[in-house]
Amino acid sequence: MNKQRELVKKDNMAEWYQNVIEKADLAEHSPVKGCMTIKPYGYAIWELIRNELDILIKKHGAKNMSFPLFIPYSYLSREKDHVEGFSPEIAVVTHAGGKKLQEPLVVRPTSETIIHESMRRWIYSYKDLPLKLNQWCNVVRWEKHPRLFLRTSEFQWQEGHTAHATEQEARQEVESMVELYYNFIKDVLAIPTVKGQKSEKEKFAGAVDSYSVEALMPDNKAVQMGTIHYLGLNFSKIADVKFVDESGAENFVYMTSWGVSTRLIGALIMTHGDDKGLVLPPKVAPVQIVIVPIGNTLETAQRLFNELNNSGFRVELDDRQDVRPGAKYFENEMRGIPVRIEIGEREIENNEIQCVNRVTGKRTVLSLGSDYIQSIKDLLQEIQSTLLKNATERMRNSVVEAKTKEEFSDLIENQKGFIKACWCDEKECEVSIKDKTGANSRNLPFAENEKELTDCTCVWCGKKAKKIAYFCKAY
Ligand SMILES: [Zn+2]
Incomplete structure (x- = not known):
């Protein structure tokens, strides 16, 4: 392809x-x-x-x-x-x-x-x-x-x-x-x-x-x-x-x-991941930082690569001569590399580098005179936290409760998230749910089942409910 x-x-x-x-x-x-x-x-x-x-x-x-x-x-x-x-x-x-x-x-x-x-x-x-x-x-x-x-x-x-x-x-x-x-x-x-x-x-x-x-x-x-x-x-x-x-x-x-x-x-x-491709949390990114030299800056880029490499980062120097910087950005974004460092001739003059955050696209200018290694460490940590925060917010907003069978079927059909419901926890009931909706119970969450259930009937069969379950179609 x-x-x-x-x-x-x-x-x-x-x-x-x-x-x-x-x-x-x-x-x-x-x-x-x-x-x-x-x-x-x-x-x-x-x-x-x-x-x-x-x-x-x-x-x-x-x-x-x-x-x-x-x-x-x-x-x-x-x-x-x-x-x-x-x-x-x-x-x-x-x-x-x-x-x-x-x-x-x-x-x-x-x-x-x-x-x-x-x-x-x-x-x-x-x-x-x-x-x-x-x-x-x-x-x-x-x-x-x-x-x-x-x-x-x-x-x-x-x-x-x-x-x-x-x-x-x-x-x-x-x-x-x-x-x-x-x-x-x-x-x-x-x-x-x-x-x-x-x-x-x-x-x-x-x-x-x-x-x-x-x-x-x-x-x-x-x-x-x-x-x-x-x-x-x-x-x-x-x-x-x-x-x-x-x-x-x-x-x-x-x-x-x-x-x-x-x-x-x-x-x-x-x-x-996003519309630009893969996004990797820094802790499992095979390449955490890619350095892209622009113009006649390869020597500085190489020195920076050595410093970052020696500091324990997983770093790559994209020094391909036959590929334009724009195409490199595109490819490295596709590969989900958390941080891109750009070094142009102007950056060398000012003794600084530009760091681009893969998740937000935000640019940060770092002075090479300062403790830039620590700043990059902080940036990777920030990216790791942002990814967790975004994913946590999304999941929290995607737990929806179903009170009736109709509501339940509708929420599953329209893939609204984890469908939370009172449930009898019986095999036949789950078989019927799977047959009719294509979903099954994912699990009976600990947090939702800390207390005994009272006055709750199974969302599907109407029997006395024993548990609160999350239902969802699954990969
Ligand atoms: Zn039931």
Whole structure:
């Protein structure tokens, strides 16, 4: 496709999204349907996300491991709900080494079953608990309607798996991972989310309870940003994972699992991008600052590059001779680089630089004589905060309450945001909602469910309501 062609406006989200991914050189569809090739610039964003989150996961007490890509089919089928939930999406290897395999192998859709098999052998006594493992890897869940980053048959993610002596400890683990994801997504990706419990229908196949952090995109469709599952004893009973407690008695361990994936990048693109292209929060921008020399200023630009580089910024010098400054601005804006520094001959005379803020377009003149490094640091911080502030305001204004079934249908049909409603939390009711409106419950927000509900009937079926839920169509 023509690189010069204008970007589609963001109002047309679906086309704009494809367009930005292509023009900012993030990823492309691979020859295998539903799978994606992440290009260097897109992968650099993933690496930054991964590095930042990995630090937090280790601080949280989990250790990284690597488990195999293949899982014996029989492992997956041990847990009835688990295999039923994943069957439509799994890829199975039946032949290897030129022969039909005795037992087919599943390409992991998630690794609970194989990790629990190891835990059974690694856990002996209460002294081995809690056991917290994490792995960064790829998984496969066959996708009928692929969309780059948001839904692909193969994707990158991290999956945490933990074992605990008591239910209370496992529940605490879940709570603290919800907080960890919520804060990470807010502080690093500048995206606000809603924390809450998943409904019966939407919970993880095999879990006792599932929780999620959900973000709302500018077109008012939701993205599930991360999930955290309380598995109780469901999986430990099946895999026979026990420990000897202090009194010498044998007990099953309580388990959890949690993960986030490359779909975070999809949400990042939609949340912050604009009509000029990608906009990246400085914390995950592979290039935080681009320097564009204008006229005969390359020497100064090079010196500035070295200074910024040595100060720890991710900086790029756009010294291409055959591209005009205007075209460089256009391209670097498309790539979402937070700060552009322009140096012309007049700036050199005055010993100053011009900084352009990617989000607001505002120019700041900085004197090279002053502590300009600190000023640039402040500017990046300001951009990070502005992005979070804008996204938070937008989400806050997009939570709308539905009191009647008609209102509910209408709000969903017109994609007004997170539709807040009293709800019975029953599977059949949610199936009917999904059938008629195309939406499902995103989660039962903690903040909305702090108090018991009284005098509230289900917005859809009219039964007594048990919870307040947010409904929305989702990516
Ligand atoms: Zn209902």
